[in-house]
Amino acid sequence: MKGALLVNLGSPESPDAKDVKPYLDQFLMDKYVIDVPFLLRAFLVRGIILRKRPEKSAAAYKKIWWEEGSPLIVLSKRMFAKVEKQVQIPMSLAMRYGKPDILSGLQQLHDKGVTEVMLFPLYPQHAMASTVTILVLAEELRKKHFPDMKFTTVPAFYNKPDYIKNLGESMKKHLGNFEYDHLLFSYHGIPERHVRKTDVTKSHCKIDNQCCITPSPAHEFCYRHQCYETTRQVVEYLGIPEGKYSQTFQSRLAGDKWLEPYTDIEIDKMPEKGIKKLAVVTPAFVADCLETLEEIAMEANHQFKEHGGEEFLAIPCLNDDENWCATVADWVNQWAKS
Structure with missing residues (x-):
């Protein structure tokens, strides 16, 4: 059975x-x-x-x-x-x-x-x-x-059409009439060495601007590539124009080189770039948790407004x-x- x-x-x-x-x-x-x-x-x-x-x-x-x-x-x-x-x-x-x-x-x-x-x-x-x-x-x-x-x-179902559609439609529903200046895709961070350890080719993942967009068997297990691919497909699904969105990584621990750019640092810089209304989605999670409810919806929201931001929307995970x-x-x- x-x-x-x-x-x-x-x-x-x-x-x-x-x-x-x-x-x-x-x-x-x-x-x-x-x-x-x-x-x-x-x-x-x-x-x-x-x-x-x-x-x-x-x-x-x-x-x-x-x-x-x-x-x-x-x-x-x-x-x-x-x-x-x-x-x-x-x-x-x-x-x-x-x-x-x-x-x-x-x-x-x-x-x-x-x-x-x-x-x-x-x-x-x-x-x-x-x-x-x-x-x-x-x-x-x-x-x-x-x-x-x-x-x-x-x-991993990061690129399955049904998942991309579910995520895109959920984002659209929660965004509603919120006219954001910028949409941030924030993924949970991992140490760079984890990416290299899961590289089945042992040579492809250089963590530069090219390896994640260059076809390779390494992509089947590459977290970084899969995050960027999720973002790319959702952006395409929703028709979000270039320059209106970006991707970062959150929740790092001190002492190691983690995937960049870092969510907290990038959010702090956004108001001075003219981004006053920010929406954040966290597609590494399917259920809301400490990293989405406290780190993003509370702490990142507070930091964004402390640095001059005006409106902040934390988009819920897919949940139920x-x-x-x-x-x-x-x-x-x-x-x-x-």
């Missing part, structure tokens, strides 16, 4: 530091997130970062926490519920970090007699710290607990948009029939 497991990032169980700390420990100790040798990673995370970061992160989570719980979890569950009603096979929802975890998601499917699983990372673009870590952990769990189970992995849920259900149903 076939079944599907949808997997998103995850969230602390509460916005209190006591729950944020173990969540951050699990997240930052992942070798695909901070990809350095274990002892160095443990020193950085447990010896330095976790001394102060949990309190700071908890304060940020408290600003966006909903009565029902973590926005990411609540929105993922809403989306899942709508998708589940439209498919003919068993489904479960899991998070890479926190709960519900991947093991429990696979167990639910196993208990229903599922032997073949559609493993669906809910990330449009492929990256080590998102897609790869889900696939690796799921495979480890399969071998240990469900050796007779088979996986079919949903590849009806068309997006119908698209996910259609992908699952197509696979179920294959």
Whole structure:
């Protein structure tokens, strides 16, 4: 029997530091997130970062926490519920970090007699710290607990026509009559070395102005290329003129070279360039979370206006948009029939 497991990032169980700390420990100790040798990673995370970061992160989570719980979890569950009603096979929802975890998601499917699983990372673009870590952990769990189970992995859907249409139409709906001076596509940042590590050719990804637009097998797993391609296709779909939009990367950590340009720095400079009305969309996420609700809708909004901006619109993620849920259900149903 076939079944599907949808997997998103995850969230602390509460916005209190006591729950944020173990969540951050699990997240930052992942070798695909901070990809350095274990002892160095443990020193950085447990010896330095976790001394102060949990309190700071908890304060940020408290600003966006909903009565029902973590926005990411609540929105993922809403989306899942709508998708589940439209498919003919068993489904479960899991998070890479926190709960519900991947093991429990696979167990639910196993208990229903599922032997073949559609493993669906809910990330449009492929990256080590998102897609790869889900696939690796799921495979480890399969071998240990469900050796007779088979996986079919949903590849990055950054350029699938249905996804581009869903994203474009959602943006159009939320923009409404907002007459923006500029539309910013802000993607989650990753260290440049992650791009080079996922380069299957071991030579193509130079992170210059040419490699992402020069055809290569490397693009199948290149986060940077896939971000630019998502932007290009959405811009084309919506008919946004050149000069009216740009792309940046957010959420970097200190100490490493991360993908540029940086969202916060670029937003701070926009008002002096005459951009007074700014709209920001975050297509690396399908559900609103700390990085979209606090970092963009609150902090970036504040910084933009502090530097002379007048109006700021944070465009919501796809979340439980009806068309997006119908698209996910259609992908699952197509696979179920294959």
